[in-house]
Amino acid sequence: xxxxxxxxxxxxxxxxxxxxxxxxxxxKMKSISEIPVTVVLLESQxxxxxxxxxxxxxxxxxxxxxxxxxxxxxxxxxxxxxxxxDKFGTPISFIFAATxxxxxxxxxxxxxxxxxxxxxxxDLSFEDDLLVQTKPSYGDNIMCxxxxxxxxxxxxxxxxxxxxAEKVFDDTTKIVEINDLNWDKDANIQITxxxxxxxxxxxxxxxxxxxxxxxxxxxxxxxxxxxxxxINATVGVTxxxxxxxxxxxxxxxxxxxxxVAPDLLINLGVSGSVQFTAGIENANTIVSVNTxxxxxIFKQSDYCFNGSSEDFLKALNKVL
Amino acid sequence: MKIVVGLKQVPETTNVKINEKTKNxxxxxxxxxxxxxxxxxxQTALDIRDVVGGTVIAMSMGPNxxxxxxxxxxxxxxxxxxxxxxxxxxxxxxLATGYVLAEAIxxxxxxxxxxxGQQSVDADTGQMGPIVAxxxxxxxxxxxxxxxxxxxxxxxxxxxxDNIEQEIIAKTPLMLTxxxxxxxPEYVNVVEIKNSFEKPLTxxxxxxxxxxxxxxxxxxxxxxxxxxxxxxxKERAGKMLSTDATKAAEELAGILHxxxxxxxxx
Numbered sequence: 001x002x003x004x005x006x007x008x009x010x011x012x013x014x015x016x017x018x019x020x021x022x023x024x025x026x027x028k029m030k031s032i033s034e035i036p037v038t039v040v041l042l043e044s045q046x047x048x049x050x051x052x053x054x055x056x057x058x059x060x061x062x063x064x065x066x067x068x069x070x071x072x073x074x075x076x077x078x079x080x081x082x083x084x085x086d087k088f089g090t091p092i093s094f095i096f097a098a099t100x101x102x103x104x105x106x107x108x109x110x111x112x113x114x115x116x117x118x119x120x121x122x123d124l125s126f127e128d129d130l131l132v133q134t135k136p137s138y139g140d141n142i143m144c145x146x147x148x149x150x151x152x153x154x155x156x157x158x159x160x161x162x163x164x165a166e167k168v169f170d171d172t173t174k175i176v177e178i179n180d181l182n183w184d185k186d187a188n189i190q191i192t193x194x195x196x197x198x199x200x201x202x203x204x205x206x207x208x209x210x211x212x213x214x215x216x217x218x219x220x221x222x223x224x225x226x227x228x229x230x231i232n233a234t235v236g237v238t239x240x241x242x243x244x245x246x247x248x249x250x251x252x253x254x255x256x257x258x259x260v261a262p263d264l265l266i267n268l269g270v271s272g273s274v275q276f277t278a279g280i281e282n283a284n285t286i287v288s289v290n291t292x293x294x295x296x297i298f299k300q301s302d303y304c305f306n307g308s309s310e311d312f313l314k315a316l317n318k319v320l
Numbered sequence: 321m322k323i324v325v326g327l328k329q330v331p332e333t334t335n336v337k338i339n340e341k342t343k344n345x346x347x348x349x350x351x352x353x354x355x356x357x358x359x360x361x362x363q364t365a366l367d368i369r370d371v372v373g374g375t376v377i378a379m380s381m382g383p384n385x386x387x388x389x390x391x392x393x394x395x396x397x398x399x400x401x402x403x404x405x406x407x408x409x410x411x412x413x414x415l416a417t418g419y420v421l422a423e424a425i426x427x428x429x430x431x432x433x434x435x436x437g438q439q440s441v442d443a444d445t446g447q448m449g450p451i452v453a454x455x456x457x458x459x460x461x462x463x464x465x466x467x468x469x470x471x472x473x474x475x476x477x478x479x480x481x482d483n484i485e486q487e488i489i490a491k492t493p494l495m496l497t498x499x500x501x502x503x504x505p506e507y508v509n510v511v512e513i514k515n516s517f518e519k520p521l522t523x524x525x526x527x528x529x530x531x532x533x534x535x536x537x538x539x540x541x542x543x544x545x546x547x548x549x550x551x552x553x554k555e556r557a558g559k560m561l562s563t564d565a566t567k568a569a570e571e572l573a574g575i576l577h578x579x580x581x582x583x584x585x586x
Contacts, residue, residue: 115542116542196483250483306560316569320576
């Protein structure tokens with residue numbers, strides 16, 4: 001198979017939109033490499049997500065128009081991606097978002113191509129054509145630097161919301177439409193339901209403002225909700241609070257929960273374990289309230305209040 | 321149904337540090353346990369077997385002391401166990417590990433269902449299920465939350481594709497990976513522990529399977545770990561607000577307005 005000097009990014013779709021992690025990956029890959037960036041998009045005949053993707057300035061978009069691939073299972077998608085490589089050549093790298101879908105399809109493709117894959121990367125860089133991948137292990141207690149020196153494509157899944165997406169204002173993206181791709185449909189898997197549940201919490205991962213509660217702030221839920229309403233924020237929690245009836249796992253911030261990147265994060269009674277702070281590094285401004293003046297969270301914060309979260313919330317709700 | 325469950329033995333705690341001298345992960349005094357998601361995988365297998373009948377075979381690849389976890393799987397209700405242990409398997413990354421597991425599953429033959437945890441808590445890759453499924457040429461459903469047998473060769477599965485709720489009907493042969501919500505693990509009882517020593521626990525080496533030695537261990541691993549490091553959290557300024565709550569709230573409100581942090585975007 002021929003090698004091509006391109007870095008590929010898989011465009012991941014949620015229902016009726018492109019996952020913002022895809023845009024973050026385009027911006028990141030453009031910033032760390034001179035090698036052209038190609039986005040691989042699988043969509044139905046009626047869709048035109050390429051128009052949205054090109055605002056982030058990839059060099060090329062390979063758009064596979066196929067109604068059957070639009071909401072396909074892992075096996076079918078891996079087969080289609082392998083078919084694209086057969087058709088166009090082996091890229092230098094092939095990057096996916098570390099979402100449920102990305103983390104299921106990428107290793108399937110890896111085993112087809114017999115190459116290396118690093119899962120859930122927090123950082124990427126290049127040394128010439130070598131992709132240097134930084135990945136946490138042991139629940140974010142250890143960081144590993146991993147390379148794939150002798151195989152292509154060098155594959156990685158990258159945790160969403162680690163990088164910022166930036167729109168560009170040139171219109172040089174080349175769009176290549178493919179209507180005749182061969183791939184194997186998985187007849188054993190039948191997806192009978194594919195819906196956003198009726199009860200949709202505001203999405204923490206994309207929230208502009210977040211009020212986060214930890215063990216020291218859980219009794220202040222009412223005041224925290226009032227603040228969240230006033231400043232139009234989403235409420236998040238640390239892992240221990242997901243055991244309480246009032247909260248569920250979708251509200252959890254941190255290593256085993258959501259990585260967040262809000263403009264403003266207000267932490268109430270959050271001590272600041274590594275598991276939590278791993279998920280907040282990309283917040284723009286962090287404010288923390290804690291009764292313990294040595295709480296580790298203060299070192300990760302821009303502004304700190306050492307005192308009771310109840311007093312602080314009452315006062316803040318009055319002035320805002 | 322013939323069901324294989326992949327189990328990994330992991331350190332009891334992930335709170336490990338790097339040894340400054342050796343630059344390796346310091347695991348001294350940390351004992352091994354079954355990876356928590358693999359307990360869900362095992363219980364899912366046992367629950368399915370108890371409804372449709374069949375055999376549950378626990379499988380692990382690792383050094384000889386991983387037999388402890390397989391013995392535990394037998395005492396939890398697995399019927400047989402296979403340990404894949406050979407110096408030649410050492411240093412394997414996900415691809416080389418998946419190759420050995422897939423070859424062992426082929427050797428068992430006639431396997432309808434393979435179940436693994438969604439990821440291990442030490443390496444956190446989550447790659448093993450899809451890799452083995454591809455090497456076996458079978459379908460996959462990852463991150464399964466609820467699994468129910470629909471017939472002798474079909475399962476009904478609920479899962480979340482991030483926030484999208486999915487229901488899937490999947491035919492065997494199939495690879496399933498389980499979240500912490502699937503198959504609530506049960507406790508071991510003393511009688512089962514006693515019975516477990518009567519059950520077969522076999523060790524296979526590279527000589528027991530028709531494997532290509534170039535695809536084993538380090539030489540079969542495309543990825544190279546160049547360096548391990550302790551994470552360095554970026555520290556921030558940590559400016560203390562007034563100790564008086566009212567004054568502090570006023571200060572913060574001023575900052576939020578000044579930095580335009582309360583403005584609505586598009």
